[in-house]
Amino acid sequence: MNMTSVGPRRNDDTLVLGMNPHTQTEAEAIQKSNPSARVTTVQDSFQNDRLQARGSDGGMRVQDLRTEAGIRSFVATLGLPLAQAQQVVAAIASAGEDARDELAQLAQVWARAEKGGVIPSRLVLSGHSGGTGLWGDEGSFRNGLLSRSSLARLAAAMPRAAAGVEDLCIAACYNGGEATMAAWRALFPNLQTMWAYDGSAPGTFSGATAHLARWEKATRGEVDSLRPDLLRGLRKGENLAVWSRLEGHQTATVRASTADLRARHAAGHAAFERYFQGDEVVRDAQRGPLREHYNTVQALLGRPELPASERTGLERARDQTLRLLFYGNVSARFQETHRAAIQRGFSALGLNVPDFCRLDRQGALALIQSFEVELGRRNPRPVEAQRLLPLLTEGLRDLQRSRIPDNWL
Numbered sequence: 001m002n003m004t005s006v007g008p009r010r011n012d013d014t015l016v017l018g019m020n021p022h023t024q025t026e027a028e029a030i031q032k033s034n035p036s037a038r039v040t041t042v043q044d045s046f047q048n049d050r051l052q053a054r055g056s057d058g059g060m061r062v063q064d065l066r067t068e069a070g071i072r073s074f075v076a077t078l079g080l081p082l083a084q085a086q087q088v089v090a091a092i093a094s095a096g097e098d099a100r101d102e103l104a105q106l107a108q109v110w111a112r113a114e115k116g117g118v119i120p121s122r123l124v125l126s127g128h129s130g131g132t133g134l135w136g137d138e139g140s141f142r143n144g145l146l147s148r149s150s151l152a153r154l155a156a157a158m159p160r161a162a163a164g165v166e167d168l169c170i171a172a173c174y175n176g177g178e179a180t181m182a183a184w185r186a187l188f189p190n191l192q193t194m195w196a197y198d199g200s201a202p203g204t205f206s207g208a209t210a211h212l213a214r215w216e217k218a219t220r221g222e223v224d225s226l227r228p229d230l231l232r233g234l235r236k237g238e239n240l241a242v243w244s245r246l247e248g249h250q251t252a253t254v255r256a257s258t259a260d261l262r263a264r265h266a267a268g269h270a271a272f273e274r275y276f277q278g279d280e281v282v283r284d285a286q287r288g289p290l291r292e293h294y295n296t297v298q299a300l301l302g303r304p305e306l307p308a309s310e311r312t313g314l315e316r317a318r319d320q321t322l323r324l325l326f327y328g329n330v331s332a333r334f335q336e337t338h339r340a341a342i343q344r345g346f347s348a349l350g351l352n353v354p355d356f357c358r359l360d361r362q363g364a365l366a367l368i369q370s371f372e373v374e375l376g377r378r379n380p381r382p383v384e385a386q387r388l389l390p391l392l393t394e395g396l397r398d399l400q401r402s403r404i405p406d407n408w409l
Helices: 023-033 068-076 082-093 100-114 148-157 159-163 178-185 208-218 258-276 289-301 308-325 327-337 339-348 361-377 383-397
Strands: 014-018 039-042 050-054 060-064 122-126 133-135 145-147 167-171 193-197 240-244 248-251
Touching: 014 023, 014 100, 023 039, 023 122, 023 208, 039 100, 050 100, 060 068, 068 082, 068 100, 082 100, 082 148, 100 148, 100 159, 122 208, 133 148, 145 148, 148 159, 167 178, 167 208, 178 193, 178 240, 258 289, 258 308, 289 308, 308 327, 327 339, 327 361, 327 383, 339 383, 361 383
Parallel strands: 014 039, 014 122, 122 167, 167 193
Antiparallel strands: 050 060, 133 145, 193 240, 240 248
16 A cells, blocks of 8 residues: 555554553454454653654663753654644644654554554543543543644644544544534544544543444455444444445434533523532532533534524533543542642642642532632732632633543543
């Protein structure tokens, strides 16, 4: 197989980019399904945002992607024209902490296409997701957030590679709405099929490997259509959503009307408020009224007919609801990340320094309110307390995405 001037020839090779620790297991399921195809993996590097890359002298060196100079040094190893290299640098720099290593490894593979070589025509993106990007597990294995916007910048910087991707699988939750799939498809102009989940997706050891084996078989060879019932009989197979150039967007189950979803959203807002105010505590992040409300919000955001004016509010609701579902993770990471600022801010007001990971949401909200009232009484207001206030109010109270990153969840 070769790359011609009019674009790449289709192949059954697959690139698996995974943000979770079991990327290799998922890649092996694809390889076992089709031993003759090559499977390439992109996963978390040996150290956050560092990569080994071979220079022009043939020697391997560690490239530090935490700085722009380090990114430029890495991109220089790809052998791209200067103007294109600058675009690739900007794309990698746009990625968040501990996601640059994955994006840079993808650029290494894609650089072959930009220089006339062959790349895998099938792409799997795996990890946790809320529909706008992918991140890694919480706990001992922590990884960054790779946003769709950063992937889009790399695809725009490497158009020949992007044009070579014909089959896309998003092995992650909540990417199967029609509008969400359209946003992903915009990255790859020659895409023939896409596979995603209109709801939650299985984890590596709870069904993903079986799902990926069926995806591999269904996208083998020249394919321009997929059936939405391909996962029948498998756990979470009812959440499958597919798109194909021949048949468009389809789901495994009948979708509710947009009017019905709006009614469900309105009815579920009371439950959201109970959790938001801390009057009710999440016992199971995967079930219950708050998860149902989140499912409704995600379903609405997947509808292409939704006006921009409505979408903005729903995106905010999506982000807040997801952070409420995993509030235990949020409060723990908030305390860990901002421990010093919390110490300085509360001490500046002569208040006892709290440990937010030991407080439930209701207790945290009461403490934030007390902090804000006490700060308002002071004249002049202590600088350290003023610096802490927006972290408390915009972050832990309002659960804004700008303060509480997705990969804290």
